[in-house]
Amino acid sequence: MKPETSFLSLAEELRIYILSFLSCRDILRCTSVCKALCQTYMSSSELQYIVEMSGQRLLHVSDTDNGIPVSVRLQLLRDKAHAWFKFDVHSFETVFVERPLQLRQQVVAGGHVYFYNTYTAMIFPILPKFSQQQFQRNWPPGTLCSVPNSNILDLIMDPAQNLIAAAFIVDNRRVCIKLGALDSDGVHPQAAGETLILSDGPENLPETLHPKLKCFGRHIALWRRLTNSTWGSMDDEWQLQVWDWKHSMTSSSILRFSYTVVSESKTNADFLFLGNDRLLVITDNLHLYLIEDMSQAPELLAHFLMPFPLRLQCHLPMGDIEHSQTHMQAQPTMYTSDPAHRLICLTAYSPDASFYYGTQVFIISTRIFFDLDGMTVATSIRWEHWGPSNVRIFTHPHGSRVHISGNRVLQALRVPVGSGDSEFILHLMDFSPLAMTNSRGLGQVVNEPSTIEVFTRKTGRRSRRSLTTSMPYVQVVSSNRNLKSSDSNLDKHMDRQG
Secondary structure (H helix, E strand, O other), X not given: OOOOOOHHHOOHXXXXXXXXXXXXXXXXXXXXXOHHHHHHHHOOHHHHHHHHHHHOOEEEOOOOOOOOOHHHHHHHHHHHHHHHHHOOOOOOOOOOOOOOOOOOEEEEEOOEEEEEOOOOEEEEEOOOOOOOOOOOEEEOOOOOOXXXXXXXXXXXXXXXHOXXXXXXXXXXXXXXXXXXXXXXXXXOOOOOOOEEOOOOOOOOOOEEEEEEEEEEOOEEEEEXXXXXXXXXXXXXXXEEEEEEOOOOOOOOEEEEEEHHHHOOOOOOOEEEEOOOOEEEEEOOOEEEEEOOOOOOOOEEEEEEOOOOOOEEEEEOOOOOEEEEOOOOOOOOEEEEEOHHHOEEEEEEEOOOEEEOOOEEEEEEEHHHHOOOOOOOOOEEEOHHHHHHXXXXXXXXXXXXXXXXXXXXXXXXEEEEEEOOEEEEEEEXXXXXXXXXXXXXXXOEEEOOOEEEEEEEEEOOEEEEEEEEEOOOEEEEEEOOOOEEOOOOOHHHHHHHHO
């Protein structure tokens, strides 16, 4: 009789190849079966790389390895995570730049800063050269849009995609969105055209208020309030239109909300892309939509109810794509945070509630927006059923700042120092699973729940309510080295550490 061939009798290279098809959790389970499998794991950079990527909630960006060995990529990944344990609060450079007059917005994205106002825009790099392409450019008046009597409503630049998109108001009425490349004039090489077509008809054009333009991968979306009469008209509505800009300049993927529904708590509302197929609309509550098909309106998946009416403001992530540079290669290896396992940040104000101290910051794991198995479409999910275990609430003194990158949070907490001046103390937190197991005593593991007290007022009565949240994290650094509030580099420094 032929002896049976066991898994352990296979060559180690073949065992590693077979195990590489397993999930991170299953690979770790195999290491606890016997010493031989544990040794196989410990000797394999490939298996450890899979576990490290999953533990840090990252996805590999294809075609960016450039021949860098897996062992080197693994070490770079670990060095990036451990850098949070030994960050230098004074590690920044001062960049002097002549900003546009009447500055409308200043944004940090992909290792760059860009500014814009009603007529002009500019972009320049703020980090050492880490990618294949950096951009430094200034657009004088009239160069972004050649249409007469046009002003910029909103503008986005995406260095990772070499993309600039600008929404213009023409003759104080008609809105158009122009796409272009950061490194040249003319049509973006990957775009289906130059101008996105809006749903407005040729006649009776509504007035556009509070426009917000956002981009994620192949999607661009415009969120705006439309009104045909005076402010506060019951005919007003909020509209969100989404385009797949790489495949078509037209779209029927449109959401409409009545003004009274969105503005029950006098909020302007907001939205956020959750990867390439989901969209989160933020009003008093959170509304999750599927956006797979641009030929039809987004499909409502679920309503996530907040504990009480809140004015919510969404903070965009910074530095979502990571770049690691080796001494061996001139090209970077890249990875990006997993949209299904990352963080979003909302700051909350309430017309019907008062907090003991400052502003409430909701750090929310996006996993709750992807774990919908067995749930009826368009279900309303109460806060008690989704919030406590997937959220951590922090109280910020007024004037504090917060930035997120993947599963990491960087808070600059304002500390008054008298004479109207203030300083900032930095708190860094890591919510990834590996941070919990690899903190090595250098960070404080926070497992215990935290509670804030809120006073709510409803129908003239004042009541007290407690909100308890328990999503675990590692507080990597609580810096006693302060940054002056007058330091204009604070946001750029925070982006660099993120």
